[in-house]
Amino acid sequence: MGQCEDQMQRQALFDLALLFVVVDGVVDESEVTFMKNWLDSIPWSNPTSKEDYYQTTLSKCRHATENDGVEDFINHRANQLIDKEMKEQALKLANDISSADGEVDDAERKAIELLTTALG
Structure with missing residues (x-):
């Protein structure tokens, strides 16, 4: 696989993981530290x-959770x-x-169900 595809998958995986940090409406400092370290x-x-x-992804995640865009966000990244292995890691992280x-x-729970469906 090419470097561009690898980077694209890493970014999609990170985006999904960060979404699961904010989807419940509560962002704990330990979650922020974990994500930045990762x-x-x-x-x-x-x-x-x-x-x-x-910072850009965090803003997109918040926008998705506040504007009924979680399903579209998940579907776009899951694709x-x-x-x-990346799909399995996404579900494990979620x-x-x-x-x-x-x-x-x-x-x-709903976001996990959406991700499971989107990953097929």
Whole structure:
């Protein structure tokens, strides 16, 4: 697989993970730290800096959750995940992030269902 496809999948995976941080309406500092550390650890071949990408994606995630756009957000990113391993990682991250606070609320549950369907 080419470097562009790899970067596209990494970004889609990050976008989805960050969505699951904000989808319940509560962003915990430990979640922010986790996401920033994870972003720092992955290879990056995008001209946009990681910090700028994080901030832009966070804004898009909030917009999606506040404007009934979660399904479209999930579908768009899920379509960019090509590798089976990336799809599996997306579902694992969604479940892990959603249950990190000890409770999976309705918004998180619905988003997990949407992601599961979108990934086929």
